[in-house]
Amino acid sequence: MNKVIEPLSIELSGSGAIGFSLRPLDVPSFELEKKIPQKLLRKEEVNLPQLSENEAFRHFFRLSKLNYAVDQNIYPLGSCTMKYNPKVNEDVARIPGFVHVHPHTPDEFVQGSLRVAYELQELLKVISGMDAVSLQPVAGAQGELTGVFIIQAYHRSKGEKRDLILIPDSAHGTNPATATLAGLKAIEIKTEDREGILTADRVKEMVDRYGERIAGLMITNPNTLGIFEAEIMEIAEVLHSIDAQLYMDGANMNALVGHVLPAELGVDVMHFNLHKTFSTPHGGGGPGSGAVGVKKHLEPFLPVPRIEKDGDRYVMNWDYPQSIGKLHAFYGNYNIYPRALTYILMMGDEGLKKISEIAVLNATYLRKKLENRGYRTKFSRPTMHEFVLSLVNLKKEFGVKALDVAKRLLDYGLHAPTVYFPLIVEEAFMVEPTESESKRSLDNFAEVMRKIYEESLENPDVVRTAPHNTPVGRLDEVRAAKELKVSWRDGIED
Secondary structure: OOOOOOOOEEEEOOOOOEEEEOOOOOOOOOOHHHHOOHHHOOOOOOOOOOOOHHHHHHHHHHHHOOOOOOOOOOOOEOOOOOOOOOHHHHHHHOOHHHHOOOOOOOHHHOHHHHHHHHHHHHHHHHHHOOOEEEOOOOOHHHHHHHHHHHHHHHHHHOOOOOOEEEEEOOOOOHHHHHHHHOOOEEEEEOOOOOOOOOOHHHHHHHHHHHHHHEEEEEEEOOOOOOOOOOOHHHHHHHHHOOOOEEEEEEOOHHHOOOOOOHHHHOOOEEEEOOOOOOOOOOOOOOOOOOOEEEOHHHHHHOOOOEEEEEOOEEEEEOOOOOOOOOOOOOOOOOOHHHHHHHHHHHHHHHHHHHHHHHHHHHHHHHHHHHHOOOOEEOOOOOOOOOEEEEOHHHHHHHOOOHHHHHHHHHHOOOOOOEEOOOOOOOOEEEEOOOOOOOHHHHHHHHHHHHHHHHHHHHOHHHHHOOOOOOOOOOOOHHHHHHOOOOOOOOOOOO
């Protein structure tokens, strides 16, 4: 048989019907030599492996199994709240009306999308007790920056120029970075050595020293030690005596939701992490969402546009002359909103309460289990949704650091907790199991930690040199720091 079968052409008609043709594909000629400069053309063939589709698929499938995810096992990153994302959230977020809309579409054609955002704002107001909410910030850090900008705008509206902001030493690292980016000077306040909380007396000392130079205070509650800031209402009174504002970092709202209204604690402005408390995807740099809530006196300064309800219609209102302006090219990471709204509506009042109850129960249970296995905590107060161990005894007695224990966990198929944060705990090992984990999961984690503790005592080298069975072993971090590669061209010779 001397005929050649031409490639099959598949055509899609306007009606959606598929037609088949045995004519050759109509591909226009393209002479590379005339279109591309000679110096950019290869002089020899690319040495690519010859693989079947099946082999190629298996290769990438094997790689995909090396990724760690909360769908596989516990992801106990303290302060990050890496909890299960219900799959129904993903189904809702993929509704075509949400994902196929151009961001410049006029309001009248996206009423459903605007309603989702509006109702989410209203529910966040109920959950926090705040008077107004903006969903526009696209990350917790941008939510912080928004809150600080709002505080600055408030003081400017009264003709004041305040240049200081108070930040506890237990704060998230983004807090002082945010203050600096906003042009303020961050003043660190020490927490109580054994209590692990900020006291009103410490704040009063700062107020007496700096007076009305203080724009506000940024506090996380519970703080990054997992401890509830018991004197927060007294702190708010001290600040408000000079009209300084209390900003609350809502990263740890997972411990409070359904039980505590931050507004009733004296908080003036706060941000929510929708990608933490409200179960939307988290990790890999995004997508995040740092919605901001404010009390009535700060409402005029919220970002524009504001999503509002006008009769039976939902609109984007730009008419706020005192607003800090726009924060984002469009209106935030919109596809997070259907996920968060779905989660809140599925949970309801009782479900939201149960979230924080189980989160606190799980963390307390796991802390007690680990304390019974030789691990220690630094502070005496009870912890809530997370806790911080100090592995300084392992380091001093056996030369095993927090980083070594974290690496050894990888050999047991578990993701490591956050290490070396907060900075006020030596050899910090920060664990947050979240409410997603079962007792079986917590017991397994505790058992692995017990084994690692025994290894540290009996054969510390096996821990110090971990991991041993991962695709990539212990990296030379000192060399990486000294020979930093900051672009893809580093190390490439011309």
